[in-house]
Amino acid sequence: MFCFFLLNQKTIFVNNYKICYMKTFFLFFLLFCTLSAFSEDGYDLWLRYAPVENVNLQKTYRNQVKSIAFNANTPTLEAAKSELKTGLSKMLGFQPEFAEITNNTGNLIIGLPDNFEVIKENTGTEELNDISREGFILRQIENNNLIITSNTEIGLLYGVFRFLQIVQQELPLSGLNVVDSPKTQVRILNHWDNLNRTVERGYAGFSLWDWFRLPDVIDPRYIDYARANASIGINGTALTNVNANAQILTPVYLEKVKALADVFRPYGIKVYLTARFSAPIELDNLPVADPLDPLVQEWWKKKAAEIYSYIPDFGGFLVKADSEGQPGPHNYNRNHAEGANMLADAVAPYGGIVMWRAFVYDQHVPEDRTKQAYNEFMPVDGEFRENVILQVKNGPLDFQPREPFHPLFGGMEKTNIMPEFQITQEYLGFSTHLVYLAPLYEECLQSDTWTKGEGSTVAKAIDGSLFGQKLTGMAGVSNIGTDRNWTGHPFGQANWYAFGRLAWNPYLGSRKIADEWIKMTFTKNHAFVEPVTEMMLTSRETAVNYMTPLGLHHIMAAGHHHGPGPWVDGRRPDWTAVYYHRATSEEIGFDRTPGGSNAVGQYHQPVADKFGNIETCPEEYLLWFHRVPWDYRLKSGNTLWDEMAFRYNQGVNEALAMQESWNLLADYVDGQRFKYVQSLLEIQTKEAAWWRDACLLYFQTFSNMPIPDGVEKPVKTLEYFMGINELYMPGHH
Numbered sequence: 001m002f003c004f005f006l007l008n009q010k011t012i013f014v015n016n017y018k019i020c021y022m023k024t025f026f027l028f029f030l031l032f033c034t035l036s037a038f039s040e041d042g043y044d045l046w047l048r049y050a051p052v053e054n055v056n057l058q059k060t061y062r063n064q065v066k067s068i069a070f071n072a073n074t075p076t077l078e079a080a081k082s083e084l085k086t087g088l089s090k091m092l093g094f095q096p097e098f099a100e101i102t103n104n105t106g107n108l109i110i111g112l113p114d115n116f117e118v119i120k121e122n123t124g125t126e127e128l129n130d131i132s133r134e135g136f137i138l139r140q141i142e143n144n145n146l147i148i149t150s151n152t153e154i155g156l157l158y159g160v161f162r163f164l165q166i167v168q169q170e171l172p173l174s175g176l177n178v179v180d181s182p183k184t185q186v187r188i189l190n191h192w193d194n195l196n197r198t199v200e201r202g203y204a205g206f207s208l209w210d211w212f213r214l215p216d217v218i219d220p221r222y223i224d225y226a227r228a229n230a231s232i233g234i235n236g237t238a239l240t241n242v243n244a245n246a247q248i249l250t251p252v253y254l255e256k257v258k259a260l261a262d263v264f265r266p267y268g269i270k271v272y273l274t275a276r277f278s279a280p281i282e283l284d285n286l287p288v289a290d291p292l293d294p295l296v297q298e299w300w301k302k303k304a305a306e307i308y309s310y311i312p313d314f315g316g317f318l319v320k321a322d323s324e325g326q327p328g329p330h331n332y333n334r335n336h337a338e339g340a341n342m343l344a345d346a347v348a349p350y351g352g353i354v355m356w357r358a359f360v361y362d363q364h365v366p367e368d369r370t371k372q373a374y375n376e377f378m379p380v381d382g383e384f385r386e387n388v389i390l391q392v393k394n395g396p397l398d399f400q401p402r403e404p405f406h407p408l409f410g411g412m413e414k415t416n417i418m419p420e421f422q423i424t425q426e427y428l429g430f431s432t433h434l435v436y437l438a439p440l441y442e443e444c445l446q447s448d449t450w451t452k453g454e455g456s457t458v459a460k461a462i463d464g465s466l467f468g469q470k471l472t473g474m475a476g477v478s479n480i481g482t483d484r485n486w487t488g489h490p491f492g493q494a495n496w497y498a499f500g501r502l503a504w505n506p507y508l509g510s511r512k513i514a515d516e517w518i519k520m521t522f523t524k525n526h527a528f529v530e531p532v533t534e535m536m537l538t539s540r541e542t543a544v545n546y547m548t549p550l551g552l553h554h555i556m557a558a559g560h561h562h563g564p565g566p567w568v569d570g571r572r573p574d575w576t577a578v579y580y581h582r583a584t585s586e587e588i589g590f591d592r593t594p595g596g597s598n599a600v601g602q603y604h605q606p607v608a609d610k611f612g613n614i615e616t617c618p619e620e621y622l623l624w625f626h627r628v629p630w631d632y633r634l635k636s637g638n639t640l641w642d643e644m645a646f647r648y649n650q651g652v653n654e655a656l657a658m659q660e661s662w663n664l665l666a667d668y669v670d671g672q673r674f675k676y677v678q679s680l681l682e683i684q685t686k687e688a689a690w691w692r693d694a695c696l697l698y699f700q701t702f703s704n705m706p707i708p709d710g711v712e713k714p715v716k717t718l719e720y721f722m723g724i725n726e727l728y729m730p731g732h733h
């Protein structure tokens with residue numbers, strides 16, 4: 001649109017109606033700016049770089065960046081410089097001057113310690129050692145000059161992004177002294193993207209990777225994807241679905257992967273691929289894929305060499321094996337360590353790693369599904385190569401709205417372990433529900449495993465501080481797709497952001513992350529920030545209330561997983577709902593105490609006892625660990641049945657409250673995003689009521705108790721809800 005007016009301006013000069021048309025142009029331009037201020041499609045994420053509103057601060061910032069000494073002579077540094085230019089000009093309304101010469105005249109001085117004497121003088125060797133490879137120092141020094149330094153170029157890029165975020169949030173610069181470095185090494189998005197561009201459990205359109213047009217067409221969106229990730233410290237991307245297709249390992253596709261890797265490299269992002277364990281059979285007709293077979297080992301070594309010939313900094317493999325029908329070492333009576341190590345040996349010469357998933361269970365194993373991964377992996381603790389890292393879902397089942405932490409955290413002490421969180425909302429309302437997931441991630445990270453006494457949190461078990469692992473990381477199953485706003489729900493962006501921030505620093509709090517994100521994504525106005533922070537912080541508990549209160553789990557609809565389905569039965573038991581809630585007319589819940597499946601026995605003491613005793617088990621996990629009579633009295637004094645009904649109802653009320661609270665905020669947010677979120681919240685409230693009514697009507701057939709006063713009575717029948725058959729849900733193929 002802007003170009004259009006510029007073109008018009010040219011014509012205007014030719015026609016010699018300069019002044020009059022210039023005015024028109026100016027008016028149109030103003031109109032355009034105003035319109036664009038009131039209409040945003042969310043594409044810019046948290047990198048909007050809105051003009052600084054506080055006039056005094058704007059002056060301070062301008063003074064601080066009057067001149068920038070930054071010798072940007074490599075792709076990474078050029079990326080940092082270009083970000084600075086874009087960010088500062090948008091936020092401060094002027095183009096800062098870059099001084100290429102390496103003297104110390106800049107007000108903002110950016111470089112490695114060797115680049116500038118003034119940086120050396122103002123940083124200590126020890127602190128530089130402490131920030132390792134990717135950390136940075138952002139410091140105001142004497143004369144109010146500001147330095148950004150690091151041991152590496154990527155660290156400088158991260159420092160520049162942090163500086164821009166400080167300005168975006170309108171934080172003071174005086175006395176600024178940020179010394180920060182990531183606490184985990186591999187901070188990676190897992191894209192469950194198929195080669196035909198569908199996305200398993202993806203609710204934001206199709207896959208970003210346009211395999212058909214790659215490697216020739218480089219969608220500018222790839223660069224924006226890299227910018228967004230780098231801005232929060234994400235340094236890896238597994239491009240393909242864990243339910244893997246071996247074709248990705250063939251030359252035709254490797255060319256395409258190389259093209260993406262070339263785009264991402266300046267931003268410090270490595271690419272990883274999912275390796276289908278049976279690839280040697282499928283691609284080259286080997287008779288077996290046995291990890292101990294020398295021919296198979298040789299095949300993977302050659303494959304690794306081939307991949308590295310395209311992508312010298314290829315990150316490595318992500319593997320789902322022996323789970324949900326995927327091939328794996330079990331096919332040859334080998335264990336997971338033998339499978340993982342074979343791949344690890346193939347990529348080791350090039351510095352590659354293997355992320356081996358612990359999401360392993362088998363319907364033919366007559367054991368509580370939540371116990372199977374632990375049983376499978378504990379015996380091989382210590383047997384994995386040092387470039388293998390076990391990727392463990394936050395809970396022992398499958399990304400449910402609430403699960404206790406996975407007992408492998410704090411269980412395996414001699415194996416590198418990284419948590420896997422789901423950012424895409426498979427079980428949390430897809431991309432129509434506002435559910436801020438940082439509290440879920442934080443709850444897991446802050447859980448105390450007690451492995452080495454009190455305070456042995458999951459965060460410490462995975463960042464190397466408890467067991468001294470050499471390789472650390474965190475994975476997030478991406479919620480990104482081709483939707484213009486990337487994540488479908490504008491608030492889904494917050495979950496991508498939160499994942500990145502927590503992967504960088506697993507000790508950050510959900511509130512702080514929400515605050516940063518809101519200010520950069522919407523506005524710094526308190527009248528907006530405060531209510532929206534509250535909405536976000538409570539939204540996860542709200543979803544738990546209207547979906548799976550009191551430790552209920554896996555009661556969603558079958559297959560696509562959208563909406564309630566507590567009645568789901570008649571398929572492999574571990575994929576039904578009845579396997580998990582086990583409701584009868586007397587009681588409900590899964591007995592995982594020593595008298596039941598004894599899943600509690602996989603936790604250290606005193607956690608095992610706490611979970612195992614109905615009196616001490618936190619009520620949010622009650623039906624996860626216990627079978628509880630319908631008339632059992634909870635802490636509130638209510639019977640289990642009444643409490644369940646109240647919680648479901650509360651969830652709906654809270655969803656409604658979010659809607660009401662958002663409705664008051666129209667003045668603070670552009671019309672487009674305001675209306676879109678408004679419509680989505682309406683869907684959420686409707687679906688919350690759907691969950692409540694369907695679940696209460698269904699469970700009532702067991703409890704035979706009346707829906708208590710104060711809980712809205714369902715208008716529709718159970719048959720109605722059971723008859724809902726949603727055929728064409730996104731993310732399910």
Ligand code: GCU
Binds near residue numbers: 242320398
């Ligand atoms: C869930 C999900 C699957 C996915 C699996 C996994 O079960 O529904 O689509 O493949 O997790 O994590 O491997």
